[in-house]
Amino acid sequence: MQLQKRDKGLKPLMKPFSESRHFRMERVADGVFAAISKPGTGSLGNAAIIDLGDATLVVDTMLTLEAARDLRDAAESLFGKPVSYVFNTHWHVDHTFGNQVFAPAAQIISTSKTRQMMSTLLKERIAQHLAQPDEFYQELQPIEEKIREEKDDKLRLEMQLDVGYDREYIKGLPDIILTLPSITFEHDLTLHGSRRSVQLITYGGGHSECDAFVYLPDEQTAVMGDLVFSGQHPVMRRADPDQWISILDRVEELDLETIVPGHGDVGTLEALRQVREYITEMTAIAEKLVRHNRTAEDAAIPEKYRDWHFTSDFKVNLQRLIELMGERI
Ligand SMILES: [Zn+2]
CATH class of the missing domain: 1.10.287 (Helix Hairpins)
Structure with missing residues (x-):
């Protein structure tokens, strides 16, 4: 898809952007675009580009620098100016590794907890893997x-x-130069632009230690990070399943129609409900396995999830749930 400068009054394009091999652009609302990851490329996670009017916000920065550069080029090409804000929904590498492509020109924003995870666990992991x-x-x-x-x-x-x-x-x-957020918040933060205001919100951690999302009330749209996966097994490796469900319950109370998930295609609230249902069902399967002294290896994927991607996460998710049940005893 050829993305063209929308307004002749804007400054010349910084670098023309036509298409990325890492993601495809999808218009979600006027001035709101999702960058949907193409499987097997350096994006891994989705991102979003939001026009605030006098500033541009990019949500999440993908896994590789090449993908992040394409994302930056797409944002600059769309709105004719450098990116002002980057928001990391959570600390995972497929949502934060491209940060350095945007800084220092852009301010990087996250929750305090996400920044803390990046400056401790992520930093240690990088050092260990590099060594x-x-x-x-x-x-x-x-x-x-x-x-x-x-x-x-x-x-x-x-x-x-x-x-x-x-x-x-x-x-x-x-x-990779680990690029930490320069602005942090505890519960929520509103960015006021000349065209629209957006709310950055966290209700705590479900998928990761702390998950946040972007809420655009006028567009009834949310960019959910990894609180929502669509058509893929939600990754529960470090999840808190009960918290995840209660976060989704609260999100559902917002006036929402369109959901941009952290992985998978743009969808509706139905995508959010499916994740909640999945966590509930997986918990029931894990409980049954524990009761019968079985392991995750003994479980078959329920029919309705057979077409979903990230298949290998099915067993990893069950293992996590079984582990958590062990901790409770
Ligand atoms: Zn994640």
């Missing part, structure tokens, strides 16, 4: 072995994509 990249590659070997043996085409393809993302991550790591 011992071979160990990281070694961990991929058994997975690659499994891929060769996997008979299920869908699962094999998705495992290949997963390993591809891991390889993108470790390959790009030496060039």
Whole structure:
């Protein structure tokens, strides 16, 4: 899709943008665009570009610098000016690694907790992986072995994509400058632009230690980060399932129609409800497994989730839930 300068009065384009191999642009509302990740590329997560009028806000910055540069070019091309604000919905690398492409020209915003996670756990992980990249590659070997043996085409393809993302991550790591948010907030923060105001809100952590989202009341739209996955198994590796459900309950009370998920296609509130239903069902499956002394390996994916992507997360999610149940005993 060719994105053209919308207003002849704007400054000349900084760099023409036509298309990215990492994402496709989707117009969500006037002046609101979603950058939807193309599978197997350096984006991994979705992002969004929002015109505030006298400023541009970019939500999340993808996994690789190449993807982030495309995102910046798309934003500048759309609205004819540098990006003023970047918002990290949470600390995961596919939402924060591109930060350095936008700073220092743009102010980076997150919750205090997300910044804290970036300056501690993420920083340590980066240092560890940089010091011992071979160990990281070694961990991929058994997975690659499994891929060769996997008979299920869908699962094999998705495992290949997963390993591809891991390889993108470790390959790009030496060039990453951990760029921490310069503005933080506790509960919510409103950005007032000449064209629209947007609310940055957190109700705590569900998918990660702290998840925040962007609410555009006039457009009845929210850019949800990884609180919502669409058509994919929500990643629950570090999740707090009960909190996640209560966060989604609160989000549903907002006046909302359109949801931009952290992964998957733009959808409606139905996408949010599906995530809630998934967490509830997965919890029931995990409880049953524990009761019968079984493990995640013994569980089959329910029919309605068979077409979803991130298939390998099904078992990882169950393991997480079983672990959490063990902690409660
Ligand atoms: Zn995430």
